[in-house]
Amino acid sequence: MNPIDAADQLPRDADETDLIRAAQAGSREAFHRLVDRHQAALFRLVIVRTRSRMDAEDIVQDVFFKAYAKLDRLKRNAAFRSWLYQIALNKIRDYYRRRKVRAIFGSLEEIPEYDLPESAQSPAGGYRQMARKAFWQEFYQMLNLLAKMEREVFLLRFFDELSIKEISRTLGKGESTIKTHLYRALRKVRERADRFDLKMEV
């Protein structure tokens, strides 16, 4: 049987390693299943850093296309998520280089009004929109306290939920370096984090 056909016979709950192996053998179906598993998290990773829905969707698409094209270069299948995030961060870096935007988290005026699932016309929707806006203001102000690397490590750890080992692979730095950056970041945001909670309760 053709290996590509064989790969498309994978069960619905196929292991990620099997999907990667099948995708490496040329199965588009297997790759689409990998996309479905990672797209939401990858989109969040990109949009929180670019703050633009359109650009985030373009970047996510580019990331997956590039991943598909270079999949044979992935040596350790277990590191797929780190590898994907590494491509995404490089794309975001390219995006900012291209756009020559001052910094990843610039002035607050640049925070986009994200599309809300609730109707802004209804009181509940309006309240939620306000709360959401307040949250993002507080969130970006908190991130502005951090140096570039501290910010990246903080986001990868608590927003993107990567382990220290995965962050180390994604950023290509040693684990002790990652821990140092994370520790510095936590020291800086500790007090801010208290205010954060209060603001959200309001």
Place this chain on the structure above:
Amino acid sequence: MAPDAHPHLNSDQLLQAVVSENELTRDLRSHLNRCATCRLEVDRLARRFNAIGRMARELSPDALGRVRLPDRRRRFFLGRRVGLRPALGMAVAMVLLLMIALYQPLGHRSTPTMPAMPDTAGLTPEAEAQLFAEIQALLHNPLPNDYQNLFGAEERFGDVQDLTDFIVPDVEAEAEEELSTSMVKGTA
């Protein structure tokens, strides 16, 4: 159980524990494992940071569409998806343009080229002044010296003038001549 002689973890040590408990010294680690107060504080801090991340995830917008690989029949050109036929057309057009740009007619009939110009960059000021004087002289009179005196200017223009007068007589000169003749006759 004997009371723990080690003091509680300070705020920085608590943060270190949030990052990685392995980063703490053995004494601090063993204290953390025994001290409910310190353990609660480490957990509280970790929960707070995790809560910020979770809130951010929940408030992030969702992607609108699912990413799918492009159709195999389609290709990309300059970041845009194009069909195979337009891509082939573009490739042919580019090859043709390249051929036109590099076209050399057969039989070594190369396109005329400008004669090599003298390099004036290294001239001394005197030589440059002389060059400019020669250029000015050529502008004034481009005929080389050897050809300047082949014919005398008078002779040359005299002959030509006589010939012209013979073919196309000067009406005004003739009228003037007739007038002067009649005046002479009249006076005579």
